Amino acid sequence: MTDLPIPPAIIMILGAGLLPFIHKYARYFVVLVTPILACAQVWNIPVGENLLSLNIANFELSLLYGHAYSKIFGTIFTIAAFGAALFGLTQSKLSETVSAFIYAGSALGVVYSGDLISLFLYWELMAISSTLVIFASDRKKSKNAAMRYALMHFLGGVVLLTGIIAYISLTGSSDIVAFNAPTSILIPEFWALDMNAIVMWLILIGVLVNAAVPPFSAWLPDSYPEGSAFGSVYLSAFTTKTAVFVLLTLFPGTEILIYIGMFMIFYGIIWAILENDMRRILSYSIINQVGFMVVGIGIGTEMSLNGAAAHAFAHIIYKALLFMSAGSVLYMTGKSKCSELGGLYRTMHVTAACGIVGALAISAFPLTSGFVSKSMISSAAIHEGMEYVWYGLLAASAGVFLHAGIKFPWFVFFQKDSGMRPKDPPLNMQLAMGIFAALCIIPAIPGWAELTLYKMLPTPTDYKSYTTEHVVSQLQLLLFSGLAFFVLLPLLKRTPTITLDFDWIYRGFGRYIVLGVALMSKLPIRIGRILFKKMLKKSLHMISHIHSPDGVIARAWPIGTTVLWSVAFLGLYLVIYYF
Amino acid sequence: MFKNRQKTIAWAIFTVILLVTLSLEGLMHPHVVFGPEDTLFFNAIFGFLSCVAIVIFSKFLGIFLKRKESYYKEGGND
Numbered sequence: 001m002t003d004l005p006i007p008p009a010i011i012m013i014l015g016a017g018l019l020p021f022i023h024k025y026a027r028y029f030v031v032l033v034t035p036i037l038a039c040a041q042v043w044n045i046p047v048g049e050n051l052l053s054l055n056i057a058n059f060e061l062s063l064l065y066g067h068a069y070s071k072i073f074g075t076i077f078t079i080a081a082f083g084a085a086l087f088g089l090t091q092s093k094l095s096e097t098v099s100a101f102i103y104a105g106s107a108l109g110v111v112y113s114g115d116l117i118s119l120f121l122y123w124e125l126m127a128i129s130s131t132l133v134i135f136a137s138d139r140k141k142s143k144n145a146a147m148r149y150a151l152m153h154f155l156g157g158v159v160l161l162t163g164i165i166a167y168i169s170l171t172g173s174s175d176i177v178a179f180n181a182p183t184s185i186l187i188p189e190f191w192a193l194d195m196n197a198i199v200m201w202l203i204l205i206g207v208l209v210n211a212a213v214p215p216f217s218a219w220l221p222d223s224y225p226e227g228s229a230f231g232s233v234y235l236s237a238f239t240t241k242t243a244v245f246v247l248l249t250l251f252p253g254t255e256i257l258i259y260i261g262m263f264m265i266f267y268g269i270i271w272a273i274l275e276n277d278m279r280r281i282l283s284y285s286i287i288n289q290v291g292f293m294v295v296g297i298g299i300g301t302e303m304s305l306n307g308a309a310a311h312a313f314a315h316i317i318y319k320a321l322l323f324m325s326a327g328s329v330l331y332m333t334g335k336s337k338c339s340e341l342g343g344l345y346r347t348m349h350v351t352a353a354c355g356i357v358g359a360l361a362i363s364a365f366p367l368t369s370g371f372v373s374k375s376m377i378s379s380a381a382i383h384e385g386m387e388y389v390w391y392g393l394l395a396a397s398a399g400v401f402l403h404a405g406i407k408f409p410w411f412v413f414f415q416k417d418s419g420m421r422p423k424d425p426p427l428n429m430q431l432a433m434g435i436f437a438a439l440c441i442i443p444a445i446p447g448w449a450e451l452t453l454y455k456m457l458p459t460p461t462d463y464k465s466y467t468t469e470h471v472v473s474q475l476q477l478l479l480f481s482g483l484a485f486f487v488l489l490p491l492l493k494r495t496p497t498i499t500l501d502f503d504w505i506y507r508g509f510g511r512y513i514v515l516g517v518a519l520m521s522k523l524p525i526r527i528g529r530i531l532f533k534k535m536l537k538k539s540l541h542m543i544s545h546i547h548s549p550d551g552v553i554a555r556a557w558p559i560g561t562t563v564l565w566s567v568a569f570l571g572l573y574l575v576i577y578y579f
Numbered sequence: 580m581f582k583n584r585q586k587t588i589a590w591a592i593f594t595v596i597l598l599v600t601l602s603l604e605g606l607m608h609p610h611v612v613f614g615p616e617d618t619l620f621f622n623a624i625f626g627f628l629s630c631v632a633i634v635i636f637s638k639f640l641g642i643f644l645k646r647k648e649s650y651y652k653e654g655g656n657d
Contacts, residue, residue: 266633273637274645394622395629402630472603477626479600483593484630491634498651500644507651 005051007064007112008038008074009122012081012105016098028089031097035082038108042074047458050114059174062114067176068458069309073111073245075456076313077104079439080237080320087324087432088230091331099132100234107238111245115174116164119246123160123210127153130239137228145226148503152209152219160206166199179250204251211243211294212287213260214267218503220287221271225279225336229327232279236323237316240286244293244312253300261298262392264291269399273492274499276337278412279326282319285362285404288396289315295393296377299384306457307376313453314369314443318361321436322408325355328429329412332422338411338494342418350424352413354433361440363405363478364397369440371474372449372465379463397474398481405478406485411494 015034019027045051045066052064081104088097106129109122127150134146168174179200209216220240227235251257268288275281289311296308328351329344330336345352357368364370374397381390424430443453446466454461485492500508601620618624 269633270637270640273634274641394625395633398626398629399633401626402633472600473622475600475603476620476622479597480623480626481630483597484627484634486593488631488634491638495645496648497645498648499641500646500650 005064006041007052007109008041008045008078009105009107009109009112011038011041012078012101012108016101016105019098019101020094027094027097031085031089031101032082034101035078035085035104038081038105039075039078042071042078042108045070045074045112047071059117060115061118062175063109063118064112065114065176066112067249069245069248069305070111071458072309072313072456073241074108076316077107077111077238077241080104080316081234083317083320083324083432083436084230084233084237086435087233087327087429088228089428091426091429092228092230093136093138096133096136096228096231099129099136100231103129103133103234103238107242110242114176116167116176117174119176120157120161120164123242124154124157126239126242127157130235133231133234134223134227137226137231139226139228142226145223148507149219149223152216156206156209156216158206159202159209163199163202163204163206166195166202170195170199176249178252179254204254207243207246207250208260210239211247211290212240213264213290213294214287215502215505217264217267217287218501221275221280221283221501222503224283224286225277229331233320233323233327236282236286236319240290241312241316244290244297244308247294247297248305248308252297252305255298255300257294257298258386258389259298261291261294261296262389262396264288264294265392265396266399267291269396269403271499271501272403273407276339276494276496276498278329278336278338278341278408279323281338281403281408282322282326285322285400285408286319288400288403289319289362292374292377292393292396295389296380299377299380299386299389301380301384302459303383303461303463304377304380306454306459306461306463307373307380309457310373310376310453311370313456314361314373314440317369317436317439318358321354321358321433321440322362322404324429324433324436325351325358326408326412328425328433329422331425331429333420335420337496338415339496340418341412341420342415343413344418344420344422345413347421348413348424350430350433352409354437355413356409357437357440359405359409363401364474365405365478366466366471366474367441367444369444369453372444372453375465375470375474376461376463394477398477398484401478401481402485406482407492410485 012034015030015037018030022030045064047066047068047070050062050065052062054061054063081101084100085097092100103126106122106125110119110126113119113122131146131150131153134142134149137146164174205216212220224232224235247257265288268284268286268291272281272284272288275284293308293311293315296304296311326336329341329348332348332351333341333344335341361368361370364374378390378393378397381393443449449465454463601623604620
């Protein structure tokens with residue numbers, strides 16, 4: 001674009017700042033052009049060079065540093081911002097769009113931060129702006145959900161900050177450098193308080209909160225469904241994937257991430273199967289998919305790291321597409337519960353078709369972007385001889401088809417006739433879905449992945465996804481999982497219930513603690529009140545005993561006598577004074 | 580067996596697709612790394628059984644975890 005070192009983050013944030021001051025139609029233009037400009041800038045930034053420094057209070061902030069994976073993440077973030085902007089072009093509230101663009105911009109800021117301090121600044125800016133996106137929602141419970149979201153993220157931010165500060169004072173540098181973290185450092189002996197391990201854990205946990213790793217994950221399925229139909233598309237793209245980027249850059253090859261990731265994968269699948277709200281299903285699905293990326297980061301080989309990044313790219317597109325599809329249904333019917341939906345394929349042709357494409361993509365069906373990206377991680381597992389990890393990933397792939405590939409489209413668009421006949425949503429929404437559906441398919445055309453997706457990876461990869469073996473085995477896996485779905489359908493009936501998650505700790509159990517504390521604190525007040533009343537009564541009694549009209553003093557000294565005596569004394573005083 | 584024609588046709592087509600997928604097994608030249616992988620129709624069986632296991636486990640967990648929608652009383656004055 002130019003030779004000026006303008007961070008893509010600044011482009012997005014400036015665009016956001018411009019929006020409130022211009023005319024409505026100019027806004028549409030700005031909102032679509034800004035991400036494109038930011039993307040062009042992304043492709044201008046070389047790897048490994050610090051292009052923009054700022055010196056604040058003796059700290060050197062690197063505001064424009066291209067990491068190995070910055071290009072692929074920068075590209076997909078700008079694409080996601082464009083798609084979401086197009087999706088909500090005329091329908092989004094201004095406050096929502098402005099907050100969302102700041103949100104997208106700060107995600108780009110994290111991706112291009114060269115030092116931990118600017119990373120943290122953008123991290124917190126992301127938390128604030130994404131909270132505002134949720135606040136801007138038109139859903140009833142969004143204010144409460146936004147507050148819980150903000151609390152969780154600020155808590156994570158504090159943990160992260162503590163780790164960063166400790167790291168800087170420990171090592172003297174704030175540069176972003178990958179930790180070399182063998183498990184032995186991360187799980188120290190109980191009696192050896194290793195500062196390095198503590199610092200690493202603090203930073204890791206701070207990042208894992210944003211990555212929605214259970215038990216720090218409940219904020220995601222709690223808040224994403226409370227965003228508006230348009231806001232949630234933005235939300236689904238940035239926070240977790242920014243955390244994935246940081247994990248890729250700071251913690252590659254950290255073995256414990258493999259097990260954390262495996263847990264995330266199955267946790268996401270199971271909770272998604274139990275869910276009724278369609279966007280909550282998609283939210284648990286995010287946790288599930290991020291789990292795949294975390295496993296890839298944990299394995300740590302070039303192939304698995306590339307796989308995690310490629311998967312993140314494909315995931316942002318198909319997840320945004322799924323949220324757009326769900327958002328369209330929400331926008332046109334006002335409903336989001338599977339128990340109330342069904343049969344929409346009759347009238348929402350585009351939405352259903354795009355939703356199905358997204359569902360196939362997330363399942364890594366051949367000819368979709370998931371097929372050419374996710375499998376790199378399993379392939380890396382095979383190369384490293386990780387047998388159980390590979391079986392786990394295989395079972396997980398079956399599970400993904402189950403909870404997202406089939407469950408979502410089936411219950412929303414087919415299943416039963418809900419009686420509703422909504423039309424397809426407005427044109428801009430259909431266009432956004434169509435573009436993203438195309439983006440799910442184009443990189444997956446045999447031979448095209450190398451020209452598009454793999455080009456953005458930092459190191460060349462000769463991974464071939466269209467081998468007969470891969471295609472046939474994947475088809476078998478997925479189609480027979482589909483068979484299992486329909487055979488087990490009676491067991492999968494949707495109920496109007498919610499499923500308890502880790503947020504029960506502060507919403508359910510926590511409520512009891514707060515009640516208990518409130519009761520306990522009421523006790524001294526109660527006691528105090530009773531005592532005070534008693535004392536008050538007694539003193540009033542005493543006072544009235546002496547001073548009231550029929551009290552002691554009044555009885556003994558009638559008024560007339562008192563006056564006489566007062567005058568007598570005054571007279572005496574007068575006499576004494578003058579003589 | 581099925582209530583209406585549409586459903587029967589859908590199932591018939593589905594079964595045909597499944598059988599075709601199974602028959603493609605012959606085209607694979609698996610370079611097997613792990614033991615059980617070379618069992619006949621491994622992926623099909625593994626996929627089916629994984630899903631069954633997942634669904635059953637989910638139902639089991641659901642017994643403990645499912646609550647009415649109004650569980651978290653919103654609209655608090657606190």
